[in-house]
Amino acid sequence: MSNTTLIDTIICAASEAWRHDGEVLATGIGIVPRLAASLAMLTCNRDLLMTDSEAWVVSEPVPVGPRGDYRIKRETHMGFARIFDNVWGGRRHAMVGPTQVDRYGQANISMVGADYRKPKVQMLGVRGFPGNSINHANSFFVPNHSTRAFVEGEVDMVASVGYNPARLARGWQLDEIDIRLIITNLCVMDFGGPGHQVRLCSLHPGVTAEAVQQATGFPLHVPAEVKSTPAPTTEQLALLARLDPHGLRASALGA
Amino acid sequence: MNKLVKAGDVIARLRDGMTIGIGGWGPRRKPMALVREILRSPLKDLTVVAYGGADVGMLCAAGKVKKLVFAFVSLDFIPLEPYFRAARQAGAIEVMEIDEGMLVLGLKAAAMRTPFIPTRTGLGTDVLRYLPEIKLVDSPYDDRQWVAMPALPLDVALLHVDRADARGVCQVKGPDLYMDDLYARAATHTYVTCDELVEPAAFEQGEEARYVFWERTQTTGVVHVPCGAHPTSCAPLYGFDVKHFKEYVASAKDAGGWAQYYERYIACGEEEYLRRVGGAEAVKKLPLPVF
Numbered sequence A: 001m002s003n004t005t006l007i008d009t010i011i012c013a014a015s016e017a018w019r020h021d022g023e024v025l026a027t028g029i030g031i032v033p034r035l036a037a038s039l040a041m042l043t044c045n046r047d048l049l050m051t052d053s054e055a056w057v058v059s060e061p062v063p064v065g066p067r068g069d070y071r072i073k074r075e076t077h078m079g080f081a082r083i084f085d086n087v088w089g090g091r092r093h094a095m096v097g098p099t100q101v102d103r104y105g106q107a108n109i110s111m112v113g114a115d116y117r118k119p120k121v122q123m124l125g126v127r128g129f130p131g132n133s134i135n136h137a138n139s140f141f142v143p144n145h146s147t148r149a150f151v152e153g154e155v156d157m158v159a160s161v162g163y164n165p166a167r168l169a170r171g172w173q174l175d176e177i178d179i180r181l182i183i184t185n186l187c188v189m190d191f192g193g194p195g196h197q198v199r200l201c202s203l204h205p206g207v208t209a210e211a212v213q214q215a216t217g218f219p220l221h222v223p224a225e226v227k228s229t230p231a232p233t234t235e236q237l238a239l240l241a242r243l244d245p246h247g248l249r250a251s252a253l254g255a
Numbered sequence B: 001m002n003k004l005v006k007a008g009d010v011i012a013r014l015r016d017g018m019t020i021g022i023g024g025w026g027p028r029r030k031p032m033a034l035v036r037e038i039l040r041s042p043l044k045d046l047t048v049v050a051y052g053g054a055d056v057g058m059l060c061a062a063g064k065v066k067k068l069v070f071a072f073v074s075l076d077f078i079p080l081e082p083y084f085r086a087a088r089q090a091g092a093i094e095v096m097e098i099d100e101g102m103l104v105l106g107l108k109a110a111a112m113r114t115p116f117i118p119t120r121t122g123l124g125t126d127v128l129r130y131l132p133e134i135k136l137v138d139s140p141y142d143d144r145q146w147v148a149m150p151a152l153p154l155d156v157a158l159l160h161v162d163r164a165d166a167r168g169v170c171q172v173k174g175p176d177l178y179m180d181d182l183y184a185r186a187a188t189h190t191y192v193t194c195d196e197l198v199e200p201a202a203f204e205q206g207e208e209a210r211y212v213f214w215e216r217t218q219t220t221g222v223v224h225v226p227c228g229a230h231p232t233s234c235a236p237l238y239g240f241d242v243k244h245f246k247e248y249v250a251s252a253k254d255a256g257g258w259a260q261y262y263e264r265y266i267a268c269g270e271e272e273y274l275r276r277v278g279g280a281e282a283v284k285k286l287p288l289p290v291f
Helices: A003-018 A031-042 A080-089 A129-135 A209-214 A234-243 B007-012 B032-040 B054-061 B082-089 B100-112 B126-130 B180-186 B200-204 B242-251 B257-266 B270-276 B279-284
Strands: A025-028 A056-058 A074-077 A092-096 A137-142 A179-184 A187-190 A199-203 B019-022 B046-050 B065-070 B094-097 B116-119 B135-138 B145-150 B154-164 B187-197 B221-224
Touching: A003 A031, A003 A092, A003 A137, A003 A179, A003 A234, A025 A031, A031 A092, A031 A137, A031 A234, A080 A129, A080 B100, A092 A129, A092 A179, A129 B100, A199 A209, B007 B032, B007 B221, B019 B180, B032 B054, B032 B154, B032 B187, B032 B257, B032 B270, B046 B054, B054 B065, B054 B082, B054 B242, B054 B257, B065 B100, B100 B116, B100 B145, B100 B180, B154 B180, B180 B187, B242 B257, B257 B270, B270 B279
Parallel strands: A025 A092, A092 A137, A137 A179, B019 B046, B019 B154, B046 B065, B065 B094, B154 B187, B187 B221
Antiparallel strands: A056 A074, A179 A187, A187 A199, B116 B145, B135 B145
16 A cells, blocks of 8 residues: 555545534644644534634635635634633534553654653644543544554653543543544544543554554453445545645655 | 833843743744854853743853743754754753743743643653653542642743834734734743834734734833844744854854854854844844745
8 A cells, every 4th residue: 555545545434533522622632633634624513613724714615825815715813812611611523642551542743752851852732632631532543553653651741631640620520521532543542441441443554453562552442343444536636636635644654 | 101222231130040031933033133242241050941042042142041941942944953953952951841832831831920731642651751740730620630730930031023113012913923012921021133123103003903913011121122033033024034044053063163263253242243244234134934
């Protein structure tokens, strides 16, 4: 399977994350999540809201890269202050790209290393992860499924909250946390195993469940039957060609 | 009241150890002329509060930062800020690392003169583990614990706007105000650089006053610095300078890189800086970013 075909399969699988969300703001951070959200808005959930990735809610997804004559279709203003109003109200589903994810679904984009005061590798900082994760639905895209990304213990800096009972404040329930899909270069997973255990949902073509488990630092729930991730439809491919006219997604897996 | 001052006057009013909020967001609408003025000054031990970009990176590189209050430091199109990164990895700065929205609430609480604002944001994360000063509180209205995001009062806020008048009426026409209004309200003193200095009558025309987001009571001083946000953007007047940022980021790869950048772009003073980055005409032609 060529990388171009694999990335299209991944984007189409990721677009399913928003299917049953109704009228929420779909945010995809990075090119794959953004194309997935855009595709969802044009196919399985036409009620979604998206932004132009700057300051406006738009009535149709904006193609990625240089736009030529394309003019965005503005619906309302959505500067950063408005984004937080939306986040705190809960009507959003973001797909983000964490560097580390653990068995609880806790995720990290802040820093890597054992000493928080002197990180081995400083990354972005926690950004909006704490607020996103306690306020609305979240999914993850991880382009390099490995034990470095899916770590054995807890992530080095818990930037977003997961299904970890030890970290619940008084009066809060795990069911109030809403982590949906994890889409990687190998498979699709969710938190549908016993006690929110990470569950294997579908395998990309040519990938085995054993290979996924080997590349994951914690035990996965593997159902007796695991489907193959569906190939993109002709309609989806045509829409992707429109949403990504310059083919920027081709290098999204680092190829 | 005439609030016009020079950049040097603003910096002369700052003191070692002050808490300074810097407006803008990442590579966008940062008061870079004032940041460069701080870099030229002997100021030290600052606590910096920002949605950080190269402003934070440069202040870290120059050893001005004692403590950083932040959610991220990034140039967006170049995700990792090299000098911030180096400072963190050397353990050179104290940090208060909080969620982007918690920073909104901290500024808002300071602006409202309340000690905290309750929120669910931060629950279950290491933000609370590393910041024991952020407390959980019981609610008088339900049986849950809530994060009490403390107020983040600023001694000084530094902002850049499109245009202002001598009274301190400030206008931002870009698509996003970021949190500049909250910085202005959270600070004891707010100093603003403006690309264009206008007469008060300019705000009387059409809908111009709708792009004024805080009252002049919140503005202490106004400095007229055309292209004062460069190399960050000041949409719709100019985009950010991709070439300059790349040069800045590349400088961090060499041991003496910061000293060279400082020598070339900071030590020379603001007038020469603008000449060295191509002049005002070139800056105003920098394309607006497409995301």
